[in-house]
Amino acid sequence: MGCFTFAKFTMVVINLLILVGGASLVAIGTWVLIDGSSFIKFLVPFMTNYTKHANVPVFFICLGSVMVLLGILGCCGAQKESKCLLIMFFSIIMIIFISEMAAGIVALVYSSDTKEILRNWALPVLKKYGKEEVFTDLWNSTMTTLRCCGFNNYTDFSESYFYEQNGRLYPPTCCRTPAGYPCVEENAFFSHVVGCYKKIVSGVQMNINLVSAVAIGVTAIELAAMALAIYLYCYLDDKAT
Numbered sequence: 001m002g003c004f005t006f007a008k009f010t011m012v013v014i015n016l017l018i019l020v021g022g023a024s025l026v027a028i029g030t031w032v033l034i035d036g037s038s039f040i041k042f043l044v045p046f047m048t049n050y051t052k053h054a055n056v057p058v059f060f061i062c063l064g065s066v067m068v069l070l071g072i073l074g075c076c077g078a079q080k081e082s083k084c085l086l087i088m089f090f091s092i093i094m095i096i097f098i099s100e101m102a103a104g105i106v107a108l109v110y111s112s113d114t115k116e117i118l119r120n121w122a123l124p125v126l127k128k129y130g131k132e133e134v135f136t137d138l139w140n141s142t143m144t145t146l147r148c149c150g151f152n153n154y155t156d157f158s159e160s161y162f163y164e165q166n167g168r169l170y171p172p173t174c175c176r177t178p179a180g181y182p183c184v185e186e187n188a189f190f191s192h193v194v195g196c197y198k199k200i201v202s203g204v205q206m207n208i209n210l211v212s213a214v215a216i217g218v219t220a221i222e223l224a225a226m227a228l229a230i231y232l233y234c235y236l237d238d239k240a241t
């Protein structure tokens with residue numbers, strides 16, 4: 001099998017996979033959009049929060065449609081040895097590739113601000129801990145689940161509503177003392193319970209590794225597809241002249 005035949009075959013197979021993947025995304029997105037409640041029953045509970053938002057299925061449908069279009073272009077372009085389709089395929093992937101790079105740079109630039117924004121929001125709001133029920137419950141369950149205390153540490157609760165109302169006590173999660181011991185400043189200090197910000201960042205860090213792995217994979221596939229398309233295009237161009 002010659003180099004060209006192999007490249008052509010690879011291109012057709014890859015694009016058939018893209019086509020099937022895209023069609024599946026469109027089907028899933030449409031299903032969720034039309035009959036979301038029955039679809040959600042098949043999913044693990046944590047997905048429920050995400051599929052509830054209408055823009056997730058719409059995003060699936062858009063992404064799927066682009067993949068179907070790309071699959072058809074690449075498949076037909078390679079199969080029919082059409083330079084025109086191949087260059088269209090190449091251009092679309094190039095546009096997607098450049099957009100992704102731009103989005104990545106924006107995300108990187110904004111990620112340093114996220115820290116500041118969160119800090120400025122969380123610190124004053126923690127002073128109202130124990131006053132507003134919705135917020136208190138949310139923060140309480142966060143601290144219980146993640147085993148953390150405050151934004152930075154227990155001192156975030158000093159002068160808080162909870163602290164003043166409970167005779168200068170910190171929330172129970174801020175102390176590692178056995179049940180029954182009040183969570184006074186001294187106990188909280190020696191307990192060294194880590195702040196929730198640190199806990200959340202390490203949690204996000206784990207997901208960032210996953211996101212980077214996916215991003216690297218997608219980038220590699222895009223580069224390979226562009227290289228294949230341009231190789232086929234140049235070969236056909238050579239043959240024509």
Ligand SMILES: *[C@@H]1O[C@H](CO)[C@@H](O)[C@H](O)[C@H]1NC(C)=O
Nearest residue numbers: 130136137140144162171172
């Ligand atoms: C937070 O939850 C714990 C149990 O998980 C409870 O004992 C405590 O009273 C709650 N604190 C507030 C302020 O609601």
Ligand SMILES: *[C@@H]1O[C@H](CO)[C@@H](O)[C@H](O)[C@H]1NC(C)=O
Nearest residue numbers: 151152153154155156189195
């Ligand atoms: C609590 O966090 C603040 C802000 O990061 C820091 O200045 C302070 O020293 C910490 N206190 C303790 C007891 O760790």
